[in-house]
Amino acid sequence: MKRTRNVLQGILWILIYLLLTLAPILVILIGPRPQGREFWREFSVALGFSGLAMVALQFVLTARFKWLKAPYGSDIIYHFHRQISLIAFGMIFTHVFLLMIFSPSNLRLFNLLEAPWRARAGVTALILLLLMIAVSIWRKHLLIDYTKWRIWHGILATVAVILAMVHVILVGHYINTPLKQILWSGGGLFWVFTLAWVRIIRPIQILRTPYDVIRVVPERGNAYTIEIKPVGHRGLKFQPGQFAWLTIWNSPFSDAEHPFSFSSSAEQADHLAFTIKEAGDFTQRIKTLQPGERVWVDGAYGAFSCDRHPHASGYVFIAGGVGITPMMSMLRTLADRNDRRPLLLIYANKTWDGVIFREEIEQLKQRLNLQVIHVLEDPPQGWEGERGFISQTLLERVIPKSSRRNTWEIFICGPEPMMNAVESMLTKMGIWWGDFHSERFNLV
Numbered sequence: 001m002k003r004t005r006n007v008l009q010g011i012l013w014i015l016i017y018l019l020l021t022l023a024p025i026l027v028i029l030i031g032p033r034p035q036g037r038e039f040w041r042e043f044s045v046a047l048g049f050s051g052l053a054m055v056a057l058q059f060v061l062t063a064r065f066k067w068l069k070a071p072y073g074s075d076i077i078y079h080f081h082r083q084i085s086l087i088a089f090g091m092i093f094t095h096v097f098l099l100m101i102f103s104p105s106n107l108r109l110f111n112l113l114e115a116p117w118r119a120r121a122g123v124t125a126l127i128l129l130l131l132m133i134a135v136s137i138w139r140k141h142l143l144i145d146y147t148k149w150r151i152w153h154g155i156l157a158t159v160a161v162i163l164a165m166v167h168v169i170l171v172g173h174y175i176n177t178p179l180k181q182i183l184w185s186g187g188g189l190f191w192v193f194t195l196a197w198v199r200i201i202r203p204i205q206i207l208r209t210p211y212d213v214i215r216v217v218p219e220r221g222n223a224y225t226i227e228i229k230p231v232g233h234r235g236l237k238f239q240p241g242q243f244a245w246l247t248i249w250n251s252p253f254s255d256a257e258h259p260f261s262f263s264s265s266a267e268q269a270d271h272l273a274f275t276i277k278e279a280g281d282f283t284q285r286i287k288t289l290q291p292g293e294r295v296w297v298d299g300a301y302g303a304f305s306c307d308r309h310p311h312a313s314g315y316v317f318i319a320g321g322v323g324i325t326p327m328m329s330m331l332r333t334l335a336d337r338n339d340r341r342p343l344l345l346i347y348a349n350k351t352w353d354g355v356i357f358r359e360e361i362e363q364l365k366q367r368l369n370l371q372v373i374h375v376l377e378d379p380p381q382g383w384e385g386e387r388g389f390i391s392q393t394l395l396e397r398v399i400p401k402s403s404r405r406n407t408w409e410i411f412i413c414g415p416e417p418m419m420n421a422v423e424s425m426l427t428k429m430g431i432w433w434g435d436f437h438s439e440r441f442n443l444v
C-alpha cells in the first residue's frame with residue numbers, strides 16, 4: 001500500500017515537473033506573439049524559457065521538502081539535480097547559439113561594455129551557470145572545500161536566476177499580457193518562497209528543536225558514535241536506514257551541515273545516535289565533543305529503509321566499512337520489534353580490528369534470525385572466513401534463492417567502487433533493480 005502510494009506520488013511529481021518546465025512554452029503560445037519572427041527564433045526562445053524554468057526548479061529539488069523526496073530518496077534527487085543542470089544549461093546555451101546563428105549581428109551583444117542591459121543580464125547569467133557547473137564537476141580536483149563550494153554554489157545560482165529573470169523582463173516580448181504577467185509572477189513568488197524556506201523558515205524550525213550530546217563513544221575503525229537527546233521537545237521520528245543533516249559548532253542558518261545516517265534504533269526517538277568515521281575537518285572534531293554540547297538535527301531524509309518494504313519475507317544487508325551505520329539502525333530496530341524474519345548481513349572490511357560494531361552484531365544474533373558473513377581484505381592469521389572483496393560467486397552462494405523471486409529486499413551501502421560492483425553482480429544474478437536499494441555517502 002505504502003509502496004503503491006510512493007510510486008503514484010513519484011509519478012505525480014514527475015508530471016508536475018514536466019508541466020512546470022513546459023509551462024513557459026505554453027505561456028508563450030497564449031496571446032499575441034511578436035509579428036514576423038521566424039520559427040528558429042521562437043524555438044530558441046522556447047528553449048531559453050524551459051531552461052530557465054529547470055534552473056529555477058533546481059532550488060525546489062534541493063530544498064529538502066520531505067513530501068518531494070519521499071518517493072525517491074535523496075541520492076536520486078541529487079543525481080537528477082546534477083543531470084538536469086547539464087540539460088538546462090544545454091537548452092539555455094542552444095537558445096543563445098541559435099540566436100547568434102540566425103542573426104550573426106547579435107554577436108555584438110556579448111560585448112558586455114556596450115551591450116544593452118537585457119543582453120548584459122542574459123550573458124552574465126549564462127557565464128555564471130557555466131562557472132557553477134564547471135566548478136561543481138571539478139570541485140574535488142580543484143581542491144575546493146565542500147562547505148565553501150556549497151555557499152558559493154547557492155549564491156551564484158540565486159544571482160544567475162535573478163539575472164535571467166531581469167533578461168526576460170527587459171526583453172519584454174513574452175510577458176506582455178496580464179495573464180502571462182500573473183503566471184510569471186506566480187512562478188517568481190514560488191521561487192522566492194523556496195529561497196525563504198531554505199534560508200529562513202527551515203533553520204528557524206531546526207533552532208526550535210535542539211539536541212544535546214549525551215556522550216561520544218569510540219568505535220572500531222576510527223569511528224565515533226555520538227549519542228544525543230532532544231531538549232524541550234519529543235525528538236524526531238525516523239525510519240531505520242534514513243539520515244539527517246547535523247550542524248555542530250555553528251548555527252542552523254550557516255551552511256555548515258553534514259549528512260549522517262542514524263545508527264540507533266528507530267524505536268527510540270528520544271535518544272538518537274550517529275556513528276561517524278574520521279574523514280576531514282568536521283568528522284575529525286567529533287571525538288572532541290563534550291556532554292551537553294548543542295547539536296542541530298535536520299531530518300529525517302532518505303528512502304533507504306526496510307520500513308519502506310514491510311512485506312519482504314527477509315532482508316539482505318551488504319555493507320562496506322562505515323556503510324554499516326544505516327544497516328545497524330535497521331538491525332537494532334528489527335531487534336527491538338522482535339522481528340523474526342530471516343536476515344543476512346554481508347559485511348566487508350579491510351581488517352578484523354577495524355570492523356565497526358563487531359561485538360554488538362554478534363550479540364544481535366541472539367535477538368534476531370540473523371546470519372553474518374564477514375569479508376576481510378586483509379584477514380588475520382588463521383582466519384577461516386571469506387577473504388578479499390565481495391564477489392559474485394560469494395553472493396550466488398549466500399543470498400537465498402528465494403530472494404531472487406522478489407520476496408526479499410537487498411540494501412547496499414559502502415565505498416563507491418564496492419557499491420557499483422555489487423549492483424552489477426546482483427543485476428547479472430537476475431535480481432530486479434527494484435529489489436535492491438543503495439545509499440551513497442557521497443551526494444556531491
Ligand SMILES: Cc1cc2nc3c(=O)[nH]c(=O)nc-3n(C[C@H](O)[C@H](O)[C@H](O)COP(=O)(O)OP(=O)(O)OC[C@H]3O[C@@H](n4cnc5c(N)ncnc54)[C@H](O)[C@@H]3O)c2cc1C
Binds near residue numbers: 260276278281443
Ligand atoms: C546520505 C549520507 C549518509 C552518510 N552517513 C554517514 C555515516 O553514517 N557515517 C559517516 O561516517 N559518514 C557518513 N556520510 C559521509 C559524511 O557526510 C562525510 O564523510 C562528511 O560530511 C565528511 O565531512 P568532513 O568535513 O569531515 O570531510 P571532508 O574531507 O571535508 O569531506 C570529504 C567528502 O565528504 C563530502 N562532504 C563533506 N562535507 C559535506 C557536507 N557538508 N555535505 C555533504 N557531503 C559532504 C564531500 O564529498 C567531501 O569531498 C554520509 C553521507 C551521506 C550523503
